[in-house]
Amino acid sequence: MPKNADQDPATHRVLIANRGEAARRLIRTFRKLEVETIAVYSDADKGALFVEEADFSINIGAAPSNESYLRLDKLIEAGKERSATALHPGWGFLSENPDLATAVESEKWIFIGPTSEQARDLGDKVTARKLAEAAGVPCTPAWSPEKQEQGDAEPSLEDWTRQSEIIGYPLLVKAVSGGGGKGMRIVRDSSALKDAIHSARREALSSFNDDRLFLEKLIEPARHIEVQVVGDGFGDVAILGDRECSLQRRHQKLVEEAPAPHIEKDIRQLMHSAAKNLAISVNYRGAGTVEFLLDSSGENYYFLEMNTRLQVEHPVTEEAYGVDLVELQWLVAIGKKLPSNLDGKSPCAHSIEIRVNAENPSENFIPSTGRLLDCCWPSFEGIRVDSGIRSGDTVTPYYDAMLAKIIATGDSREQAKDRLIQAIDCTSISPLQTSISLGRDLLKSEEFSSGKFYTRMIETDWGEWCSPVIPESWETPLRAMAKKLLTTETKSRKSRQRRRGTCWDNLEGVLP
Structure with missing residues (x-):
């Protein structure tokens, strides 16, 4: 200490x-x-x-x-x-x-946060799998070369092919130090293996300065379920429920909720126990998240990874379980024991979150940058907004596209969903394009209501989704209003027009 x-x-x-x-x-x-x-x-x-x-x-x-x-x-x-x-x-x-x-x-x-040793071992995908297996956590079939250090002989393509056939297709070529989908490729047959290895290795080296790879069985379709853990570094670990994080694109989450819906009670308990056993086995300190894949039967779950930090989506856990995870992080960091009533705490509400990203989902999620002329967030019962921006700020291309998170909490999943949709409808971010209209449509979908969604649904079933189209009858009055709002008068009373090329000029991204 x-x-x-x-x-x-x-x-x-x-x-x-x-x-x-x-x-x-x-x-x-x-x-x-x-x-x-x-x-x-x-x-x-x-x-x-x-x-x-x-x-x-x-x-x-x-x-x-x-x-x-x-x-x-x-x-x-x-x-x-x-x-x-x-x-x-x-x-x-x-x-x-x-x-x-x-x-x-x-x-x-x-x-x-955790110790440097915990961050190193759990951040290494191969080491983390070994630790999980030793703790009795179910893992998918996988293979990694025994030696991947500098100077070691590179495994031949025949080695990779042989191990791929043992695991069985489809499978993943993954970066040992990977995250966020970088350095990862899906391989459905042997003909694609060579190119997948080469491209994954290049991306892994560029992103993580580490080109080590391993093979892992691909589970599809699958849901992405994660369990929140907090450890005090003295061997005590508390479980603070789980989160549903399956609605994502390119491994970047868009909608999250807590607790995860439509999971059998015994399976949920097994996942919680597995996460706790892994954290205890390394004497974990701080907040962490153990991620699992839950297969389409809802009966089999597999270790994916453990993130040794606070997750972006932690607010849904805070709202559903009535805790402050940052405060808990601070308590254990200064050597305090965990509160005695924390482990296994039951949810007091249901919470759903949407990420607001400055990108255009209709155009392959290209970034949207520039000055924010109008930024208005909802403020009413059951709504929390974690935002880093305000009107007049400039969104630059240098950082992650996420601008904010809108979190809705209610007595039930349905109430939380309805509140979040209402909150989205009360949100104004212009003139940038954002992912908010896609999130709204996902929340209103039958797939979301029934809980029948999986990690690649947006890329496959929603691949043709487009932003709402402005009715032709709206265009003339909207253009007139936009012109009036965005025209200022100088002291010399000369009209000065804002630069063109934004969504106000082509009316894209406006919800009818």
Whole structure:
């Protein structure tokens, strides 16, 4: 335990090694706990909300993340300059990099997350599978070369082909250090294996600086179910329910909910026990998520991976179970035991979340960037919005496309769904294109109501989805209103038009 872990919380100062809505979410809890925060920001984020809301702030470099938020040395230097005593990595960026935990603890600060050893072992897909198997967690058939270190002989294509036939097609070629679908390829027959290995290896090296690969049986169709764990590092682990995360595209989640619907009670309990056993086996510290694939029968589940950080979708767990996961992270980081009534806590509500991404789902999800002229979020009973933006902000191409999350909670799944649809209808983000209309249609679909969806549904069954079309009779009045709203008067009373080329000019993305 770091030497300052037992000091008065009010004397701590936490560096938030993140940006946007993630940074704002963390700052909110630390303000409640009366713990000071330090925001680090790039040149692109100079005027961002999270910078204003932190107690202290410091610029750490140029807009590209590899010159700012991914620079471990700059994070540590910023912490020293602002007298940090702890660091929270949030999610994304360096949140699962074991070197960050090592560097933080070498400064005698508190790292609000797992140990560097836990982050390293569970972040390595092959090592994590071995740990899961040793803990009795069901895993899919898989194979990885025994040696993949520098200087070792590269397994031949014949080796890969032979092992693929043993596992059986379809299968996945996956990056050992992968995540988010990067360095992963689906292979349905032997003719595609060679190209899959080569392309996965290139992408893995580019994304993770690690080109090691392994084979894993593909389970399809399947649901993506994850279990929330919190460990205190003393051997005590609490399970805080599960989440449904199957509605995703290219392995990026769009809609999440807690608890996961339509799972048999005994299967749910088995998954919870498996997640707990894995976390206990490594004496896990902090918040983590054990992810599973649940097959179409609903009777067989398989270990996918364990994320050693707070998940983007953690708000649905907080709302459904009445907890603050960031506060729990802080408690165990400063050496406190978990509350005695935490493990196995029953849900007090149902919560559903939609991610709001600045991308156009009708055009293969191409990014949408530019200045936000109007940003209005819903505010009524059962609605929570975790956002990092406001009107006047500029969305840049340097970072992840997610702008915000809208979370709806109700006494039942149906009530939560209805509230979320209403909240979406009350949301205005212009003139950027976003994924919000796709999310709305997913929520209103029969597949969502029945719970009969799976991880590749958006790519397969919804491949022809398009944004709502504006009725021709609406175009003239809408163009007139847009022109009036977006025309300003200068002091010389000369009309100045906003630049063209936005959705106001072609009326795309407007909900009729």
